[in-house]
Amino acid sequence: MYNSDELRLFSQKANLGLCSHAYIVDGDSGIGKLDFALECARALLCTEQKKPCGYCNACRKALSGEHPDIFVIGREKAAGIADVRELIRRSFLKPNDSDRQIFIVNNAGKLREDSQNALLKLFEEPPESVTIFLLTESRASLLPTVLSRGQRIHLDGLRDHELAEKLRERFPGIRDNELSQALDISGGNLGSALRYLSKENSAARAKAEKLLFYALSKQSYEVSAALLLPKYKREQLTAILVELILLLNEMQKKRYGVSGTIPPESEELKEIVGGASKRAIAKMSEAAFNCMSALDGNANVTAAASKLAIELCSAATR
Numbered sequence: 226m227y228n229s230d231e232l233r234l235f236s237q238k239a240n241l242g243l244c245s246h247a248y249i250v251d252g253d254s255g256i257g258k259l260d261f262a263l264e265c266a267r268a269l270l271c272t273e274q275k276k277p278c279g280y281c282n283a284c285r286k287a288l289s290g291e292h293p294d295i296f297v298i299g300r301e302k303a304a305g306i307a308d309v310r311e312l313i314r315r316s317f318l319k320p321n322d323s324d325r326q327i328f329i330v331n332n333a334g335k336l337r338e339d340s341q342n343a344l345l346k347l348f349e350e351p352p353e354s355v356t357i358f359l360l361t362e363s364r365a366s367l368l369p370t371v372l373s374r375g376q377r378i379h380l381d382g383l384r385d386h387e388l389a390e391k392l393r394e395r396f397p398g399i400r401d402n403e404l405s406q407a408l409d410i411s412g413g414n415l416g417s418a419l420r421y422l423s424k425e426n427s428a429a430r431a432k433a434e435k436l437l438f439y440a441l442s443k444q445s446y447e448v449s450a451a452l453l454l455p456k457y458k459r460e461q462l463t464a465i466l467v468e469l470i471l472l473l474n475e476m477q478k479k480r481y482g483v484s485g486t487i488p489p490e491s492e493e494l495k496e497i498v499g500g501a502s503k504r505a506i507a508k509m510s511e512a513a514f515n516c517m518s519a520l521d522g523n524a525n526v527t528a529a530a531s532k533l534a535i536e537l538c539s540a541a542t543r
């Protein structure tokens with residue numbers, strides 16, 4: 226994830242109407258270049274004074290990915306010449322909804338030379354209503370002629386304190402030495418910090434996912450067995466509860482349309498989570514929280530686990 230400096234700068238310029246028409250955004254893999262460009266698009270299309278406001282029609286459409294004047298190529302697979310031609314064709318059309326069209330070329334560094342050359346003309350002299358963002362991991366993969374035409378925005382990783390904050394949200398029980406190790410290893414990249422830390426947490430995470438799968442697929446015997454048979458120690462059950470709560474939290478966020486949520490890892494769970502109601506998710510979180518505070522309050526572990534099993538199963542049917 227990128228730190229917010231560049232975005233703040235871009236929004237300031239958008240508010241003053243000082244934006245250029247062609248940008249090259251570079252930064253490491255996984256840093257969020259596409260998210261950044263979409264945020265910029267929002268700042269450009271927003272109809273309110275303080276851009277992006279987040280609630281005007283344009284902002285809302287852009288947030289839901291449905292703004293007709295934002296066109297992204299190279300999102301799933303690298304863009305080819307046909308995608309570039311389509312983009313160029315569109316650039317001559319009038320915007321649908323606003324006075325601008327935003328074109329975003331994801332993975333522009335993977336464009337073949339002929340595609341880059343085709344794009345060059347548009348990049349050199351975009352129509353007044355067009356703003357283009359080329360996103361790339363490395364500027365070296367773009368032709369010098371392309372490079373010379375765009376304004377550069379370089380995205381840096383999160384500052385250590387920003388990253389630490391994100392990691393504490395994700396791993397509430399994290400110890401200071403683990404945190405500083407993750408910060409060292411990640412170089413400001415949230416993705417690699419998460420990967421590093423979740424290896425440590427992966428056993429508890431897998432158990433939480435399994436538990437949720439059993440509960441949602443109404444296998445109440447399996448829920449009890451998963452919670453009681455291993456005879457967990459207090460801290461083991463607590464670690465599973467932490468993961469369970471985070472997992473439910475992410476599910477709830479997704480249900481409310483928040484983007485960037487972390488999906489479950491297990492395929493079987495992924496298939497059925499969509500069927501859970503908001504109410505069921507909320508009830509299951511409540512059950513997990515109750516169990517956690519019982520454990521904090523020195524309750525008997527077996528008793529707390531069996532109460533959790535019953536509550537999870539009844540919550541899942543809501």
Ligand SMILES: [Zn+2]
Pocket residue numbers: 270271272273276277278279280281282283284285
């Ligand atoms: Zn707005």
